[in-house]
Amino acid sequence: MSPALPPALPPARTPGAYSVALVCLGNICRSPMADVVLAQRVDDAGLAARVTVASSGTGGWHVGQPMDLRAASSLLAEGYDPSPHRARQFDAGWLERHDLVLAMDSQNLADIGGRSERVRLYRDFDPVPVGDDGPDREVPDPYYGGDAGFEEVLAMVERTSVALVAALQRDPALAPGPR
Template identity: 70%
Template sequence: MTHDRSVPSPRTPGHYRLGLVCLGNICRSPMAEVVLRARVDDAGLAGCVDVDSCGTGGWHVGRPMDERAASVLLAGHYDPSDHRAQQYDDTWPAAHDLLLAMDADNLAELGGRSERVHLFRDHDPIGTGDDVPDPYYGGERGFEEVLAMVERTCATLVAALQREPDLGARP
């Protein structure tokens, strides 16, 4: 299935807010948050693009990300140290220009696809529209695979943000 890799226009001109959503906010969505923030910074968009993440469940609220996720991020030269899990609530849709769900179950929790709610991998140049598999019950290899999906998808997202007229990279 092929999806449009554009992003909806920002609600506030010159500022964009992305929210990443998974189940517990300790593996997939925080990995994507850390990578996307780094890519946004590298693209010169840090002052106009905010990225955060949450989980649909509240089991891990306030805790750092899974040690295996943090380890894989550190090995990839990303800093996972600031993450603390938070839970999705009904304020997220209005507070974000785009919510990206990590899998179909998370997407259903958000009410399904819409202009401002997509699957994260709708923006993946490989396997678009698929789930980001949950690596929680597996080994380190699953976290490495998630990181590879996240990195290439974040590159596509940043390219889409750079095409937004008032969000282009600053000199």
């Protein structure tokens, strides 16, 4: 089975700039891992001057705290820097400030108001095809599990970040170079 084409990105609110927000429950595992990986991929692609990445959680329990140590360790093992992350809480203003808001699971999606052109599941952009017995479109929460869950999440966010960056690179308004 060949990979399905990811959905098209919604248009930028500001020409020449694009903002992606990632949302999970507490902003200490899934969305910050995706934030770190996507931001690094954006930078590697020469898009950092035009594309911003942010993450938040629907709950406020961890606001101001660093990433979960297991999430940070998974990132460090693959050469990413998780140290700048501090948990933030999602608020309705995020829907207006970002061009694309990606929830990690269906509950997060419901908590932020449901699917729309600008609000989707993160794994809607995952290049792994969904078949009758294939993966669903949720990023599983590894918080109550072991290290293997964090490694699984990292694999998902790495391949999905590659697909998101490819979609951003196809937008001629975001092409690297002088503005």
